[in-house]
Amino acid sequence: MSNKYAPSQIFLHWLTFLLVVTAYCTMEFRGLATRGSWQGFAMIISHFSAGSCVLVIMLSRILLRFRHRSPAILPKPPHWQTGLAHLMHLAIYVFFIVLPTLGILSRFYMGRTWWIFGIPMPVSSNPDPDFADTIADWHETLAPYGYWLIGIHAVAALAHHYLFKDNTLVRMMPSRRSRAKTSD
Template sequence: MKNGYSFSQRLVHWLTLLVIIVVYLAIENRGLFERGSDERALVMLTHFYAGFTILILAIIRLVLRMTNSVAPIDPLPPVWLQRSAMLGHVLLYAFLLAMPIIGLVMLNAKGGSLDLFGVSLPSLWPKDPEMAEQLEELHESIGKFGYVLIGLHAVVALVHHHVLKDNTLTRMTRGR
């Protein structure tokens, strides 16, 4: 009987976290470099590529979640907690999918594009500086919300482990 997530699910989960850390480090540290400098451009490019990687990882995570079964939480938490967990996961997946898409549309609206291995990704939006500004504000606001969402996810996992003493955390660390 399964007692946790598959190796691939755990790998993609923790890889997603590492790439999220890269995204946040890049954007938070861009101010260390002068506007227009090669160093700042590299930091922003890192942010863009890492963000796109998160989009790919989120899609992979969804496919894995739909195709792999997982052992139930033991002991089973109350229904209200199960529903709260479902809401939390929906918000996390929405965050992981929406942020890179908003970022790509914002980049296009600024007149830019993202190149992968020398191939320019198709533009999702025509150049529109006003739209780009609105999307940038939205992207930043959701990004700040992401700190709270990810922090809550980690705290709740620790509460499950240390207070509720169930297998929620070990399902993602030890696997099957």
């Protein structure tokens, strides 16, 4: 068994990170764009696009978890740490599936055209703006908790690397390509 995750898992992990950063940045910085401007429109489309990609990638990552076993953590951590890690991963997966799903449903039930990567998405034939607003409120209320999940996840990975001196962080890092030495 390998001491690292499969390359596809590593790639999707870091792609998820970049897309989550994009989704959060477009949310946080949307106020810098004038409402109704092309910049504001670009922020909104970027937010919808990144969030939708996060949903698809998180579902793909679940499938990959069934296909590839997780590499062992060496030295082996105490059972309580392993249990806590599993709970944290479950929370991250559920959160980053539920949050974009709520965002998509709020747009769908609003009944107005919305876009992912510039492509118009379907809307409900029976729009319900009140329900859409409620779902959007849930989406906006839950979103800040993502900062905590990401922060705890990152701090735990760094603690494993620097304090516990195990291979937890290294298992998810991309491999460095070996460079052929050239003679002068």
